[in-house]
Amino acid sequence: NAGVTQTPKFRVLKTGQSMTLLCAQDMNHEYMYWYRQDPGMGLRLIHYSVGEGTTAKGEVPDGYNVSRLKKQNFLLGLESAAPSQTSVYFCASTKTGTGQYFGPGTRLTVL
């Protein structure tokens, strides 16, 4: 039981490049989330999903897209990376009524 895993762990992009972050969970959780964490700002929700095939916007969705084609996977895409998207990205999952379980994070730098 690996819990929540994230790929890759680190990535450096140039402005304008695109990339996809992959989140996978093996706990059969319905809900999945993508957060970004910046110094002094806590965790801010980017997008989330309440089930396979569904997605919804969080607090800071601009510049990101997501897809949930399979229940166990939640993908976060950056179509045209900007330096303001330099951050640590965390994926989390849960089922209703329990706390969220977080992955180890992806550290992204956009030059």
Next chain:
Amino acid sequence: QQQVKQSPQSLIVQKGGISIINCAYENTAFDYFPWYQQFPGKGPALLIAIRPDVSEKKEGRFTISFNKSAKQFSLHIMDSQPGDSATYFCAASMRETSGSRLTFGEGTQLTVNP
């Protein structure tokens, strides 16, 4: 709009002392209040959580105190140890709506000196 406010931003405690972190929320529809612990380079980990039908929950050295009328809750770490040094986040959610989304406080960096 910051719906969950956390204080202090940083806290230094001596080994064996009590660490206290406070949070205040605005939305009375919140019905689940977890605390997360995060070590450098790691993801947040669920530490302890409370629902508003109780005023206190204790797990080992960690206790949540909850004051529904004041819309405040706090984390108490008894007999604080250097291994407790981490960043702590409070959060709140409405479990049955909004996809169990969590609203986080800004975090408290706790340092426990030996």
